[in-house]
Amino acid sequence: MSTIGFIGLGIMGSPMAGHLVKAGHDVTGYDIGPKGLEKLKEAGGSAAASVAEAVSDKNVIITMLPQDEHIEQVFPEIVEHSVPGSLYIDFSTITPKTAKWTAEQGKKNGLRVLDAPVSGGENGAINAALSIMVGGSEADFAAATPIFEAVGKTFALVGGSGAGQCVKAANQLVVGGTYALVAEAILLMENLGADAAKGLDVLAGGLAGSKILELKRETMLARNFVPGFRIDLHHKDMGIILQAAREAEVSIPMGALTAQLIAAGRAMGYGSLDHSGLLLVAEALSGRGEA
Template identity: 45%
Template structure:
């Protein structure tokens, strides 16, 4: 198929490459040095999102935040200006569920389809093609999108209507964020008590406290390897979505709110571009005299 792909960042680049390798023709926008290899592999660079849309049956977006999606879709020379009748927009960003529903209504009013399909699995999952994809949209639109999802991901779930994918991703980020905080506190506690955090982590793996976070991010915390698989500032944004939604729904999410504040502190300390496992350094600073 002719596929538009907008958002060639840490996640988008390997996802786009999988689609190229599967034989699809990709039209891309805003090619930078880091994504030049995609053009060399066969992707076709376009000057604007509208041009991408004019040449594509399906347009995939994966950009950082809600305003970025809105700008790509509806800004000057945006996707909506070039979208073919019957074309499908798949937004794989992690953004507001409320805004997602509004975006879908505007795309549908113009004759297109819409699926929200945020992902989990980080850069590692994007490179391996093993992402978890949580999708919202009509049965027909999901069926069109699924063959592409199967190229980029491993666990693919049609959660429900448009917006439900984003709701699922926010729930995912709550669980991941709180687990990162729990592992960070446990390792800080172990070190302060005189134990070897690496040995403590090893002892906990395989028991009831075991988790992917303990395995992957626990190791990052111990080795101080905070090159981003998923940037802390992006997780901060996702927890802000959770806190704001909880306020609108009159929900008490006390631990989510606490971790969101700690991520705010990390970003304020200049750590927003590091991996979210660097949250341990906030815990360490809180404990130092």
């Protein structure tokens, strides 16, 4: 079993760290807020007072942070206080450019680095059912397999350093676009007089079926947008997607439109809501709802 320093005990990181404790790993966590630290201690882990304390003498170091800037802030500290040969796994969703930077800097300082963003939202983290897309070397991926098994259901090495973040960008592109279309489908059925609930049941069982329809159709119909993944964060991810597409010289007109819809939701004050709250944007564009 591994000794793990886990940085970032928020909505996703907290249950993930708990699963690692349950799997028998020795987990020490750090977060700027007390809530995640208390949950980790209740689960049987330990709380650190700093990044340095969390990562010192650990053979695995994990980060689960919101944005590139947070990784850029903590990674130099991780490099300074980690043991050479340690395995660093970043579960955050950041740009491929920053992921490659951590890999380059880590290699210079004796760290083995994997970028391993996840998909599945809060429920996936709670149920240890995340999908994990990993960039790095085959040897490091193999070494990290027990970690992935503890927190995820599906995981794969998708390429070299930064590749995990590329696949996560593609994931968020599809998720955002699907939410936008499901929102429009709901409004279409409701306003044409069809039973939208039964209609979505039928859609979910056919070619239009998706994980989003499976998990979110009831809450969307109820206009229940308690966040599992906030519009604010998806807005950040769409920025990553647009930047990656420009660098790759790939045209993504549907992605650009989705980015604008998500940005509109944020501008309307819905940033703290679940990204299924794109339904509110669709309502506003149709002259319905409060916006």
